[in-house]
Amino acid sequence: MSVSLHEWTLSPEDAIGLQTRLAPRVERQDRLDTISRIAGVDIGFEQEGEITRAAVVVLEWPGLAVLEQVVHREPTRMPYIPGLLSFREVPAALEAFSLLALPPHLVMVDGQGIAHPRRLGVASHLGLWLDLPTIGVAKSRLCGWHGEIPPQRGDWMPLWDGDEIIGAVLRSRQNVKPIYVSPGHRLCLETAVNWVVRCLVRTKLPEPTRLADRLASRRG
C-alpha cells in the first residue's frame, strides 16, 4: 500500500493495517536539553464539521511566550472513529506545520500518544511524519486502566494495559480531573511527564495545548 501525504482517505480496515506497521520510537531521551521552542497542536471544526481547522502555536522555552501561531483550514476528510483519530486530524496538522517559519523542537498534541490500542495515537502518528519528539496530552481516556490519582498537583499514576505501562494519568491541577500523558515519538514517559509539568502554569492543560485549543476553537 502506498500512502501519499495528501491521500489520507483510507478505509477503516486499511487504516488499522497501516497502524500496525508504524512504530513510534519511545527512547530514554533525545537531546531535549537543546529545546528552545515548543509547539502545541489542536484541531477544531467549523460549519457542522464540514471544515477542519488545524492550529499550531509555537512557544519559547523557557518563558512560554508565544513566538508564532498559524491556522490551516480544509474540507474534513474522515468522520471521527475511536482509534482512528489521526487519519482525521494529522493531514490538516501537517499543512499547518508547513506554514511555520519557526520550527519547534518538541510538540504537544491534543490526544493520545502510545496510549492507544495499537500504540499509535494521533501524537505518535504526527511525530513519525514530522520526525520530531511529540507528547500526547489527552483530556480523557481511550484505553488502559489506573487507580485513584493523589490530589497534589504533579502527582501521577501509571496507565496500564495488561503488564505494560502506556502512559501517565497526571493531576495537573487540584480538584480537577487528571489528564492523560503518553509518549508520542522519540522520548520516554518520564521525559514526557516532565515537560508537561514544566509547561503547566495555572490551568488543567499545559500552555502549548491550551493555547492551540483556543486557537483551533476560535475562542480567546
Added chain:
DNA sequence: GCGACAG
C-alpha cells in the same frame, strides 16, 4: 449480543 469509545 452488550458496552466502551482520544477528538
Added chain:
DNA sequence: ATCTTGTCGC
C-alpha cells in the same frame, strides 16, 4: 469535536 448561561470554588 460542537451546541450554550450561569454558577460554584480556589
